Amino acid sequence: MLNFLKNRSASGWLMVSPLALVLVFFLVLPIIMIVVVSFWRATEFSIIPAFEFDNYEFLFSSPVTYSVFLNTFKYALITWVFTLGIGFTVAYFLAFHVRTQTWQIALFLLCTIPFWTSNIIRMISWIPFLGRNGIANSALISWGVVDEPLEWLLFSDFAVILALVHLYTLFMVVPIFNTMMRIDKSLIEAARDAGANGAQILWNVIIPLTKPGIMIGTIFVVTLVMGDFITVRFMSGSQSANVGRLISNDIALLQYPSAAATAVVLLLTVLIVIGILLRFVNIRKEL
Amino acid sequence: MPQLSRRNVLKGGAAFAATATLGAPTIWAQNIKDVTLRQFGTGVSNLNEVAAKVKEDLGFTLEMTALDSDSVTQRAATQPNSFDIADIEYWICKKVWPTGNLQAMDTSKIKNYDKIVGIFRNGKLTPESTIAQGTAPHSVGFTSGADGTDFVDNESGWMTLIPTIYNADTLGIRPDLINRPISNWSELLNPEFKGKASILDISSIGIMDMAMVVESMGEYKYPDKGNMTKEEIDLTIGIFTEAKKNGQFRAFWKSFDESVNLMASGEVVIQSMWSPAITAVKSKGVPCVYQPLEEGYRSWGGGLGMSASLTGLERDAAYEYINWYLDGWVGGFLMRQGYYSAVPETSKNYMSENEWGFWFEGKEATDVITSPFGDPLAKAGEVRDGGSFNDRMGAVACWNAVMDENQYMVRKWNEFIAA
Incomplete structure (x- = not known):
């Protein structure tokens, strides 16, 4: 026994085994189960173990699937652009403009305050604000900006993306801020000494060095938006759909196999997207 | 064992x-x-x-x-x-x-x-x-x-x-925002209410409301609304998909509270609704009518x-x-x-004479009618929308139903929501 423990590779195995077991039970097995169920057959009430491609056939033969996946990508892309823009700016301000560490920490905590409430609450509070008779519309009318209430403020793609950006920007701020703090300030001084102006420093020094943070933030935002269903349901007034809603509708109607098939396709899509993203930046090397 | x-x-x-x-x-x-x-x-x-x-x-x-x-x-x-x-x-x-x-x-x-x-x-x-x-x-x-x-x-x-x-059940309306009598199910798709209508997103009930509307528009007469064929489902949902694409609906609702909020906030002026939701809107002091319609009730x-x-x-x-x-x-x-x-x-x-008269017999309230939770629902002199028990339950056009083609209908419904 003692000998066994002394064996380097054996103790190595023992050390990773708790994590490996947790991952196997709570990540790998459920995913295998989803894949297995996606080949099963469902009637209205029963789910019959089988191996058939009906669920996938129906999924790929329905034009709705393609439009819904397209919609999901659209939400992910637009949300990514905005969260990146806002997240980068906020992180840049915190990392380079705020001089003292105390203020940096204080302002950073300020950013997280909205996260002390549930994200459903944060999302739903937009609804009375944006409504036809909401604060936004009455303010716009009283300022004379518009004569009629703006209908597209609520229950529209605009509302969905607004809520998504609001919910997920912090996931962009945190990793970008983190990598920015690691940038050696002398690099910026060196760039300045070499005659670079602000924009050139930003483009040629800071952005390349922040890439891993941007990439981690991107992975967070893209996976969160692609897997979301509740924001889309509430903010579009149930009128738009993304893949998450297809799955949740199927589950509500007991169509587990077809939900599983959609989930498998979504999982693969997200993995492909992340795979492509990782081609641009080697996160492991840069961390 | x-x-x-x-x-x-x-x-x-x-x-x-x-x-x-x-x-x-x-x-x-x-x-x-x-x-x-x-x-x-x-x-x-x-x-x-x-x-x-x-x-x-x-x-x-x-x-x-x-x-x-x-x-x-x-x-x-x-x-x-x-x-x-x-x-x-x-x-x-x-x-x-x-x-x-x-x-x-x-x-x-x-x-x-x-x-x-x-x-x-x-x-x-x-x-x-x-x-x-x-x-x-x-x-x-x-x-x-x-x-x-x-x-x-x-x-x-x-x-x-x-x-x-x-x-x-029937359609709920905001009489103060519509300002004219409503007497047919077809009004739900009337372009006059573009962007101000809603229907519930529970397929088995929603399809029945749709059928009432389609029949009222004169588009089709169903042999049995409660058991449609695939073609009838396509036709019904097709009409509503077109309306959705034209922006007829403000939102769809799934839970009771959502329907109350949509109506009370004025986002929607005509929608499928459940009776206590009307009560809830009224108890906020917002006028709301559970409109009896010529084609009858669901x-x-x-x-x-x-x-x-x-x-x-x-x-x-x-x-x-x-x-x-x-x-x-x-x-x-x-x-x-x-x-x-x-x-x-x-x-x-277990009801006062006034309550029994108002709720069941369709008589004028002789005094304030309050809900069991204490909210005032009607003043003296008001009558219940739709009248007495026999008037209302006697005018039922269809019952909530589950069809033989339910699975097909559900898939089509999903497409309608995603369209």
Whole structure:
């Protein structure tokens, strides 16, 4: 026994085994189960173990699937652009403009305050604000900006993306801020000494060095938006759909196999997207 | 494997008690306090007030879980051991009963069985009435025997659900924002209300509202709205998809509260709605009318079913509970919110003359009508939208239904939402 423990590779195995077991039970097995169920057959009430491609056939033969996946990508892309823009700016301000560490920490905590409430609450509070008779519309009318209430403020793609950006920007701020703090300030001084102006420093020094943070933030935002269903349901007034809603509708109607098939396709899509993203930046090397 | 528990030991004694003195708890009266019945159902009748009153009147504990219609169906069909009493709608019963998860109930143990309104027994409100389309409650209300998983078309003495609550639904409107009379279902798709209409996103109910609209527009006359063919489903949902693409709808709603908020905030001026939602809008001081329409109502009914796993003392407690349910207190409680009780005459004892006149007979209120929760709902002189019980339940055009082509319909519905 003692000998066994002394064996380097054996103790190595023992050390990773708790994590490996947790991952196997709570990540790998459920995913295998989803894949297995996606080949099963469902009637209205029963789910019959089988191996058939009906669920996938129906999924790929329905034009709705393609439009819904397209919609999901659209939400992910637009949300990514905005969260990146806002997240980068906020992180840049915190990392380079705020001089003292105390203020940096204080302002950073300020950013997280909205996260002390549930994200459903944060999302739903937009609804009375944006409504036809909401604060936004009455303010716009009283300022004379518009004569009629703006209908597209609520229950529209605009509302969905607004809520998504609001919910997920912090996931962009945190990793970008983190990598920015690691940038050696002398690099910026060196760039300045070499005659670079602000924009050139930003483009040629800071952005390349922040890439891993941007990439981690991107992975967070893209996976969160692609897997979301509740924001889309509430903010579009149930009128738009993304893949998450297809799955949740199927589950509500007991169509587990077809939900599983959609989930498998979504999982693969997200993995492909992340795979492509990782081609641009080697996160492991840069961390 | 038979359970070797308190339950089994008590079963003998309880069975003896049940045969000896029906309806009056005697020997096991002290044991019944330990009983806990788990009930689940849609929000409409799963009220904490009922559970509290059960504890007070009958002594045992009733645990309530409120879920939406889809989840209720799912749970009744897949998790028979998770509940003792299922408070479900008749169309859900049509889906769930064949699974054998519910047990038939002996009508001879139901004290007020003879007083249950005709709708739930032979389908006829009055001897002259015609039976509406869809899943009419009496058609799925009886089974062949204690172990039946079928439906029979006569009063066999074995009921699938004991009816408790029902109502006639129509469109809700904001009269202050519409300013003209509305008298047809087709108004839901009237371009005049572009961007200000809504329909509920529960496929099995929504499709019926759609059918009422399509028929009212004169687009198509259904042989049976409650059981459409694939072509009819395509046609119906096609008309609504086009309207959706033209921006007719502001939003779709799935839960009761959403429908209240949409209406009260003025986002929507005409939509499918449920009676207590109208009440909730009104109690915020916002005018709202449950508009009676020429084509008639879309009706629904619910009842209590017993889990197949319920035996012995628990089953006796369940019968006790069901008898108490029909005894009038709950009926009065529900009728004062605008629903109807399956045994209206017992509910009368628990309502004031003014309340009975307003809610059931369609008379002018002689005094303020308040909800059981204390909110004022109508002033003296007002009458109920749609009139009396016979006027409303007599004008039912269809019942909530589940179709043979249900799976196809659900897929098409999903496409409609995603379109």
